[in-house]
Amino acid sequence: MPYLSHVDSPRWQDPPTHSVLVQGWVAVPRAAAWEGPFVDVGELRPLELVQRGEVEAAFGDDWHVTGYQTIVPITPETANGRWSLVLRVDGREYREVLDVDPSAAALDEFRDIKRKKLERIERILRCPRPINGRIGGDDCRGELRRADDTTLECTRCGARYSHGEENYDFLPADLAASSGIVHTDSISSWGHDPIASQVIRNHADGLVLDAGSGFKSTVYEHVVNLEVVGYPSTDVLGVGEHLPFATGSFDAALSLNVLEHVRDPFRCATELARVVRPGGKLYASAPFLQPYHGYPHHYYNMTASGLENLFDTKFRVEQLTTPESALPIWGLSWFLNSYVAGLPAEVAARFRKFTVEQLMESPEEYLEDDIVRELRMSTNIELACGCILVGTRRAD
Numbered sequence: 001m002p003y004l005s006h007v008d009s010p011r012w013q014d015p016p017t018h019s020v021l022v023q024g025w026v027a028v029p030r031a032a033a034w035e036g037p038f039v040d041v042g043e044l045r046p047l048e049l050v051q052r053g054e055v056e057a058a059f060g061d062d063w064h065v066t067g068y069q070t071i072v073p074i075t076p077e078t079a080n081g082r083w084s085l086v087l088r089v090d091g092r093e094y095r096e097v098l099d100v101d102p103s104a105a106a107l108d109e110f111r112d113i114k115r116k117k118l119e120r121i122e123r124i125l126r127c128p129r130p131i132n133g134r135i136g137g138d139d140c141r142g143e144l145r146r147a148d149d150t151t152l153e154c155t156r157c158g159a160r161y162s163h164g165e166e167n168y169d170f171l172p173a174d175l176a177a178s179s180g181i182v183h184t185d186s187i188s189s190w191g192h193d194p195i196a197s198q199v200i201r202n203h204a205d206g207l208v209l210d211a212g213s214g215f216k217s218t219v220y221e222h223v224v225n226l227e228v229v230g231y232p233s234t235d236v237l238g239v240g241e242h243l244p245f246a247t248g249s250f251d252a253a254l255s256l257n258v259l260e261h262v263r264d265p266f267r268c269a270t271e272l273a274r275v276v277r278p279g280g281k282l283y284a285s286a287p288f289l290q291p292y293h294g295y296p297h298h299y300y301n302m303t304a305s306g307l308e309n310l311f312d313t314k315f316r317v318e319q320l321t322t323p324e325s326a327l328p329i330w331g332l333s334w335f336l337n338s339y340v341a342g343l344p345a346e347v348a349a350r351f352r353k354f355t356v357e358q359l360m361e362s363p364e365e366y367l368e369d370d371i372v373r374e375l376r377m378s379t380n381i382e383l384a385c386g387c388i389l390v391g392t393r394r395a396d
Contacts, residue, residue: 002089003028005037007053009189010217017110017219018232020100021189023069025052026087030064035088037068040095041078044086048185053341054352061345069187071215079104111165113221117235118168121207124249127154127161128170128242130178139216139242161244167230170244171237179239180263181228184296188214188229190257193325199252199283206251211240211272212258224250233330240268245275254283258334259286259302261295265310273314282315285323289331291338292382335383342379347371 007024028034038044044062052067068140068349072083078101082351085096091329121396127140142156152161152168162169171181192200200208200223200330210216213225226243229233238244239266240255242244259265264288304308304320340348349372366372381387 001094002032003034003087003094005085005087005096007085007096007098010098017074017106017217018084018114018301019071019073019217020098020102021069021071021187021215021217022047022085022098023067023187023189024085025055025065025067026054027059027063027065027086028089030062032089035060036063036086038086039072039098040084040086040215041072042081045072050185054337057337057341057348063072071187071220071231074102074107076104076107078102109306110219113219114235115165116166117221117224118163120221121235121245122152122168123237124207124246125152125168125170125187127157127159128238128244129154129157129172129175130160130242131157140310141246151362166232167234167237168244169230169237170242171228171239174238175242176228179241180297181239182296184229184294186295188295189216190214191216193256193323194253195283195323196254196256199281203251203281207249209243209245209250209253209272209275211243211255211268212261213254225294232391243275247274248277249275250280251277253284255282255284257285258285259284259307259310260290260298263297263299265300265302267345269310270314273311282311284311285326287326289328290326291334292384297301317355338379338382339375342376344372347374 003026005023005024005026009021009023026037037047039047039360050067050069052065055067056065081099083100083102085098087094101277109266122144125144127142127144131138131140134327138157140154140157142154144152144161145155147160150162150164153159161172175184200220204222206222208220208223209226210223213227213233215231216225219225219233219385225233225235226238226240228237228239236244240258240262253272255268255272257265259268262268272282272284275301283380284307287301288303290301306320308317310319340352343351351371368382
């Protein structure tokens with residue numbers, strides 16, 4: 001084929017139920033005329049194009065590289081056919097079969113799970129609005145009643161929240177704004193690692209909160225997915241600083257690679273502790289030496305001691321370590337790939353030939369070199385050793 005490509009998702013490990021994350025990249029010679037990529041699900045659908053700087057860094061100027069990502073819902077019409085990736089190059093169409101086998105039965109099962117789950121958790125929902133609108137103070141936490149088929153009303157403050165067959169919406173515009181939530185085209189998606197999977201299995205008879213769940217292809221009847229984005233797998237739209245649940249509602253909570261993206265991780269940690277019953281479990285993870293990655297924002301990285309400091313007054317810490325997925329080699333690889341992608345092509349080619357020994361020299365040796373001077377400002381922010389702020393006090 002006159003192009004190169006890689007499909008990151010779907011993968012055979014992700015059996016589809018409600019929808020499929022189609023994600024990857026293609027590289028086409030710049031001299032070629034091309035269209036796409038598309039996904040064929042019985043009809044051609046365009047895929048959203050995104051930048052893949054770490055892939056671009058591996059190709060020269062003679063190639064055009066683009067990433068793609070789209071969540072494709074499974075419907076009764078698309079559930080019983082094979083899906084494929086489609087790219088047209090120089091007037092010829094090329095197809096790659098996607099490793100996904102959508103099922104109408106799985107879709108029906110998902111809808112049944114979603115319905116039962118939403119019915120189950122309605123009794124533990126509480127009003128998350130700050131009292132008198134005062135951010136940083138206590139939340140209302142009033143009980144809710146049905147005002148009509150699509151609206152819940154707080155019995156204490158009268159605030160109203162919409163709900164439907166897909167989720168409960170506790171993210172009104174004012175609460176979203178105060179928490180820094182804005183629209184993002186990024187799709188947050190990862191599976192459950194072995195520890196999270198074990199927590200989920202151990203509490204199959206209770207309720208588990210996945211706070212900041214991202215898009216999930218696998219769904220559980222007892223795992224409540226809280227997100228700021230209304231993915232098909234999202235059960236409750238809300239923010240971690242103002243959890244819309246009664247105190248002690250959950251037997252366990254997951255907060256996986258989320259705390260760096262919230263404005264107030266201390267309040268978020270307090271809220272997680274509040275909604276987990278005494279004796280319940282918490283599994284939390286956060287980055288330390290990891291580059292900037294907005295979803296849509298990235299506020300705080302933390303050391304192991306910092307992560308412990310968030311939770312050790314309310315939880316007995318039983319494990320504090322670095323998992324395989326966060327070993328230093330990942331940070332080193334991420335850093336180097338982003339650095340190369342942030343340089344002009346000719347400078348990047350020279351930088352790629354540096355040895356580890358050269359990179360271990362004093363940074364002062366390179367401050368005037370093009371490998372430093374020509375690095376994109378956005379990459380400097382992404383990979384910075386530190387940042388500064390200079391400000392003028394506002395008038396009260």
